[in-house]
Amino acid sequence: MKKAKKIFETALSEGRTFVLENEAKDIMKAYGIPIPAYSTAETADKAVQEAEKIGYPVVLKILSKDVLHKSDAGGVKLNLKNEEEVRNAFDEIMKNVKSYGEKEETEVDLSRGVFVTDFVEAGTEVIIGVTKDPQFGHALMFGLGGIFVEVLKDVTFRLIPLKEVDAREMVHEIKASKILQGVRGQPPRDIDALVDIMLSVSKMVSENPEINELDCNPTFVYEKGKGALVGDARILIENDGKKSKR
Numbered sequence: 001m002k003k004a005k006k007i008f009e010t011a012l013s014e015g016r017t018f019v020l021e022n023e024a025k026d027i028m029k030a031y032g033i034p035i036p037a038y039s040t041a042e043t044a045d046k047a048v049q050e051a052e053k054i055g056y057p058v059v060l061k062i063l064s065k066d067v068l069h070k071s072d073a074g075g076v077k078l079n080l081k082n083e084e085e086v087r088n089a090f091d092e093i094m095k096n097v098k099s100y101g102e103k104e105e106t107e108v109d110l111s112r113g114v115f116v117t118d119f120v121e122a123g124t125e126v127i128i129g130v131t132k133d134p135q136f137g138h139a140l141m142f143g144l145g146g147i148f149v150e151v152l153k154d155v156t157f158r159l160i161p162l163k164e165v166d167a168r169e170m171v172h173e174i175k176a177s178k179i180l181q182g183v184r185g186q187p188p189r190d191i192d193a194l195v196d197i198m199l200s201v202s203k204m205v206s207e208n209p210e211i212n213e214l215d216c217n218p219t220f221v222y223e224k225g226k227g228a229l230v231g232d233a234r235i236l237i238e239n240d241g242k243k244s245k246r
């Protein structure tokens with residue numbers, strides 16, 4: 001896909017080892033992956049304009065080649081309900097990220113401003129990830145978000161490219177699978193929508209092997225029939241054989 005190649009080329013020519021969130025989401029959208037409405041804004045005024053187009057509430061996130069973990073830098077503000085909250089969030093993000101840079105003794109490029117996106121319902125949070133093994137190539141990882149991944153390590157892997165039957169098996173073989181299938185009166189989640197995302201990610205990675213690592217974390221899965229949305233997307237790329245900084 002030309003769009004993806006162009007984004008990766010630009011990132012590499014700027015010496016970056018990851019693509020910005022809007023770029024990652026442009027690529028994913030081109031592969032048919034569902035993403036909440038989004039835009040970018042270099043100034044607080046533009047952030048308000050974009051928020052109004054998207055509709056409140058919105059989320060603002062720092063957009064910088066120097067910030068990979070946005071929350072750690074104080075660069076994410078959720079559930080902003082009006083113009084005043086957007087303006088305050090914009091200023092706070094810039095201030096937080098600047099002082100984060102000073103603490104880390106690196107200068108952080110703030111010129112791109114923020115990523116503005118729809119604040120969506122939480123749904124059931126899952127993680128779809130991709131890693132690259134020097135011997136076996138790309139593998140797709142799947143698990144439920146939060147403690148399920150971080151504490152219980154309840155995840156499963158398959159080599160890419162995935163077939164539909166592989167994706168369905170993955171969804172069913174994690175220990176917490178019942179949460180997706182509906183447990184204790186909870187309606188089942190939209191497993192078809194989740195499987196579609198996994199297959200699209202697999203296709204995207206097969207066609208763009210320069211992807212080193214990828215994270216759709218969180219991906220929100222809603223009630224059966226109501227779909228799923230990728231809330232945050234991170235794509236790390238090869239740069240002169242140099243591994244990406246994490």
Ligand SMILES: Nc1ncnc2c1ncn2[C@@H]1O[C@H](COP(=O)(O)OP(=O)(O)OP(=O)(O)O)[C@@H](O)[C@H]1O
Nearest residue numbers: 059069070071072076117118119120217218231232
């Ligand atoms: N569009 C959204 N609507 C609702 N909640 C969101 C949205 N985007 C992000 N969030 C929430 O904010 C949290 C942090 O956002 P995000 O994942 O983009 O930041 P991050 O710094 O990349 O986090 P991490 O490095 O831990 O992955 C998410 O885990 C999610 O709970």
Ligand SMILES: [Mg+2]
Nearest residue numbers: 217218232233
């Ligand atoms: Mg994230």
